Amino acid sequence: MAGLDGIHALITGAASGIGAACARRMAGEGAQLLLADINGDGAKALADELGQTSVQADVTRAADIERMLDLAYQRWGRLDVLFNNAGIAEVRQLLEITENDWDRMLAVNLRAVFFVLQGAAKRMRQQAPIAGSELRGKLIQTASIAAYRGGLANQAHYAASKAGVVSITRTAAQVLARDKITSNCICPGAVDTPMWRKIDREWSKFEGWEIGEAWKRRTSLIPLGRPETAEDVAGVVSFLASRDADYMTGQAVNVDGGLVMGN
Template sequence: MMNNRKLEGKVAFVTGGAQGIGRAITLRLASEGANIAIADLNLDAAQSVAKEVEDLGSKAYPLQVDVRNKEVIIDSVNKVIEEFGVIDILVNNAGVGIFNPIFDIDEKEFDLQYEVNVKGLFFVMQTVAKHMVEMNSGRIINLASQAGRRGESMALSYCMSKAAVISMTQSAALALAPHKINVNAVAPGVVDTPFWVEVDKKFAKLLDLPVGEHKRRTVESIPLGRIEQPEDVANVVAFLASSDSNYMTGQTLNVDGGNVLS
């Protein structure tokens, strides 16, 4: 962990902040001095990560949040403001990924990815941004994906949802720029988390491959020659959360080892 403390005294609200990429982001921002509201569907995991945040010298506030429920979002944001007084940084990380061939995508799968990755992300952003407008400052970082940059034959609904994140980031950046709120996104590639273990199992079934083979081939194709770690994503999020990115807004930064060049 770096210890520059560039976010000393800031308050970050991280959705999906207790697992995988979200946990790495939570801990990285805490190592920079930020106090963290850890919003996650799994409250036990959020409470566990809260202890890690406190070990880094920052305050933590774990909450159980389902981003599909607008009332829960509004209530949670109000609770965080009551606890800390402000929300300086929003990291919209909560998301789901489901992979199927085009003719096997059903309405339930389509709706879930839309509700979490698009609708949930938007209403979290909208709710927190209303508070940031009052402060006339803020940082919003949305988690997109390399899947939002290009089509994938087995991931139409997921690609759709992440492309929407990139589009929302651009529009929100323009809408909120007059209020000195920077809105940017990060597009990770193949990240070494339990999620990708499940993705590999699904593709093994879809493509009739041994478990582990799809992941091996995918990693082999990455120009930088290694699988991405959650900390690789967290490092870029920390940059976007800091004053180092003051003159950036509406951008989606590819953090994918060179998979997508744009």
């Protein structure tokens, strides 16, 4: 039996980067997946490749959250794992961040993460336990080591949103334990995805560096000595989704090659 046989999981932000790597990994371990993304074509292409289902959904829209959860419940009658991962990033100096920048960042990275979590939890608490487990469901958020510290002086709004994700992860863990629903988040470091390529372009431009220089400098600080891949993150998400992690809740797990210690 593969590690995620019988697990039904919804992944947001599944068309790219960490979400896509997790979809590949979890599908390989036997999970059935609903891949959601604002980029519906990207989600569909990956779902077709993996023999899974996709849905176009903008997680900042309440109607889209309902539609995507409805689809999971119509298809499977339950949802075992939510991987609440969609997010955005941008580089802005602390003194330059506008109200619009702030609102857009927090709308996707915190508000939407909260309401996706809430919508999934409302349904999960009414379902029978996961096959082979005492739990009814699992919530896994993508936070970041930016929630804690450093290296990201030019992303105050992003860092604040991720600190918020750690916070709601812990509150949900406390509140939902009685319903046998766990809530954990992962905190990746500097992962080689389209998001970091955007950060590199914006950060390098601001500093007057060649493209690639911000990435080079940031990843040179990683104690384990190499940049992080989306697959590095996928292994940990797949573990959290598995029955082996059933007794973990309220945790923020750093998956960063030691970067949070080393800068």
